[in-house]
Amino acid sequence: MSTAIKRKTDHIFTLMEKMAAGEELYAQNERLHDELGLEGTREAKERKIRRYLEDIHDLYGHIVVTEKRRKEFGDRKVTVYRVVDRERDVAEVFRRFIEHHDDLSWLLQVVREHNPRLLSGERKRFERLLKEEEDIFLFIGSPFETFEEGRSKEIFRQLKTAVKNREYRDIFKCTGAVEKSVKCLKLIHMADNWYLAGETEEGRFRLFRVAFIERVGYSKNRIGYQPKILDKYAHVFASLQNPMTLDRPFETARMVASAEVAYYFKEGMKPFFPTQKFLKELEDGSVEFTVSFTQPMEILPFVKQWLPHISIISPEKLKIELEKDIRSALETMEK
Template identity: 25%
Template sequence: MTDNENEHVKLAQRITDMLCQLNEGKALDTKQLAEQHRVSKRTIQRDINQRLMLALPMLGLNDDGLYALPENYYLGQLNNDDIRHFSILSGVSDLFPNMDRQFLHRILNENAKFVYESKGQFNEDGTKFKALFEQLEPAILKKHKITLYYKGSYHLLEPYKLINHRSCWYLAAVKDEKLKAYRLSFVKELTIHDNQPSFQHSKEILKQLETEESIWFGQDKQEAILTISAEVADHFRQRSLLPHQQIVKEMDNGGLLMSSQYASSVQLLSLIRYWMPHIHVVSPESLQSELMDGLKGYIG
């Protein structure tokens, strides 16, 4: 297991531990959890703010200053399947070696803290979206139309799903029969039209949400061909790091020739910059030119 996988499994261990404590009616003591899992108190606070409170917005501080659920809420109702489902929603399930009952019990064992740890997680602060989540969840489930004040104008939308893409939260919603993504951090006002008839989900939109890997909905995609150096090739073999990536050829020097389907140069260029100098754009030339112009502007 790589260091990165170890770190994510340790994160999963902490989250699962906290979920089980809440399920048993216990309150979360950040200091005690930090000592138990051998991390800083700030790390535990981040776990709660950026992971737990997104799925459990009713989680809050009790009279003793500890994090707890309201009395009789979910107590004793969470099982291994619930914890596994939460892990999927919080984006850590694919980082586990597996998600069976045996593994869940193993990472909850006290000895697991000597084996696993998670570091380097950088996520948007989900606590600021608590009110939006509490409003949008029933609106999505009940298929109520909404109005957002977003980037200076009002948008009448049919909300479909809340999506976390590259650590930022978006609302996938239909406007004028087109699926679009609205970043929650830019939402200033939200109105739920629960006094109006509900809308019906489109099968085409649901299929699009299921198959699309990013939040660049409804845009024609272009193909980029890139070379990946041998030094980092294993990272690209092990997981999809580029949008709709495919290995075109394994090169004699250990590197890769890859293709990527992208909707916007912004979507791909940020990833290319991250992996430089181990990645090079073969085509299209316009993408390579935009990359070089941006680098020259940054340097000069």
């Protein structure tokens, strides 16, 4: 190895060590010039440091970030290179959202409730913002399921590790049932709750409510599953609309919303399901629409919430299922 290449290698490793130790590096830092023993004009030294830092950034762009900052050069901003600090960087993104958007104050509530450390360095300003807006916003519950300290948080951490490493786990449910050797595919937040998407030993796709898991154990199968398993379920993840969605072909339900509630189902309104489609507005003011489903439980609870203002046109078996549930409920009330 030539002397020039060895010197460059030593310099780059020195810079990497400094970043790993948490230092913020920039080409104009004269102290850095002296530490590396660089020769030549100040401009030449800056060019050399800049090339080294750009080489590091090209190789490790996933963990090395750059940003324009003011250092000891008055109003002049310089390019600073540093290793990613997850909490600091998330907090910075959060701060920018708050500064530039008027409708994202709920983010502040979520962060304060679930990871207050992200507020470090900005706590007083964020708390003041909350106080200023407490007469504007009212949060009923949390946008995310909150786990109590201890067991639930530890289970969530274990599942996150299993998903990340494509591992198998034994799932012990609060009911006493056990699912052995579950392939941990994804953690999904849906309908205000966290679910583990997994494939069972029998090859079935399942959603496990995290809050209903008693504990997680290591499986006898210690070899990670192949990434192609995730490809197998890509269509399922793309079509999930609530926890009752199954891994099977969709059917289509045709329904009518009465004139009293038609406004909520008109074209352009926010749909209640990803698969919901407006069809037409009828002469009496009612609205006809469709929703796709994989099993009755996926949409019947929704229909029941809107009774008597929503009626099912087809399929017939879905109408029969709804009528059976209504009769059962009436019989229970009459006892």
